[in-house]
Amino acid sequence: MTDIEPNKQGMKNNYFRYVLGCCISVIFIQCRGQHPNAVPVNTRPVVVNSYSAYSAAAAADSNQLMVNLVNYISPLITDWKYATDSNFTHTVLYTNPAAFARLPAARALQQVQAALTKKGLSLKFYDAYRPYAVTQQMWAVVPDDRYAANPAKGSGHNRGAAFDVSIVELSTGRELPMPTPFDDFTEKAHHDYMQLPANVLANRQLLKTVMEKYGFTALSTEWWHYSLPNAAARFPLLNLSFDDLRKTK
Template identity: 50%
Template structure:
């Protein structure tokens, strides 16, 4: 009985705020106010969204150069939950001695943006269904690739970012050996640092325990 009580105390900070999150039209708990987000962070520091500033970024959703042909973010920035960001920093540190680094295309994505994407690409192989939400909405999914630190050039990968074809799948093998090797390297490194691959997008990874982080719909301006 004592052990159960101790376990409840340990879990309480992460559990209590979730009970207060209002449900959206699909019955999903979505944090859409800054005070509620701050309440979560106060209860559990792992809930904090940290702005990426030590890893290269290329946020195409802040421009019209993306599959929606419209700017979805007001400015170029990447946020990730603290555990996800710290894992990527450890990976970046591991890569630096061999002249490689990371480049992030996207991290936290407000839920409203997921709704817009679904209107354009209603295919759950390539876009998250708003009825379930996305790891991006939870702040623990990341779209990224590998780069050469000296030049900033991306390592050859199967497709460009956000290519919605079978060539982007992890099991697509009609590729040059170097490309397959690079894709495998990225996956091996990400999995070794606690992430899980999305089989239909070589660039997309999420923390294994993504579901414990609530969905969020707070805009970049509010986070800034």
């Protein structure tokens, strides 16, 4: 008996250590998932990377269609800051861009342009649709959701439902004076910043009024940024190239 009892006790000790080890492993895995810098699995967005998947969705629902604004807005005036290194990242973020938008957004922008044209004015686009990968690049430079979209949620730009715009005179192409240059990440770019000349306040309000009249929502921290409401529920994130979208008829 003296040889058997210690073996039984050893087996019990080994079993206890095994169970304890399993519990510690489970706790470690769970805690590791809650690391402050980790993105929880259930918040990682679904991103459409396949043109065929996008095309099938657009065929089933025309509101999902991405259209070129050149067919809806005339003249289409653009200044693609992210196609140059003259932007806050100091790198070229995309090449050969075009102004793509979901069909409902394009129709609303068409109305905005018509209203401005009656005043001798026009929209000017700094950015429209941008691929999801660009949002990831931007967040790496400015991880501040007041000014850049968190990739965990994605951007309205990735959904074809957000636009960075200003107003220009049709006759001269001259931009109306606005509070700041594009992508100025200071309080002066906020809609509630009021320490500005009267004409600048009026121009900012004109843009906001006409965009909101036709269904867009302003971003409080950027005078130039407007989006369709509830875009996250209406449109999936896209990571398609401009050349891919040019295939759409």
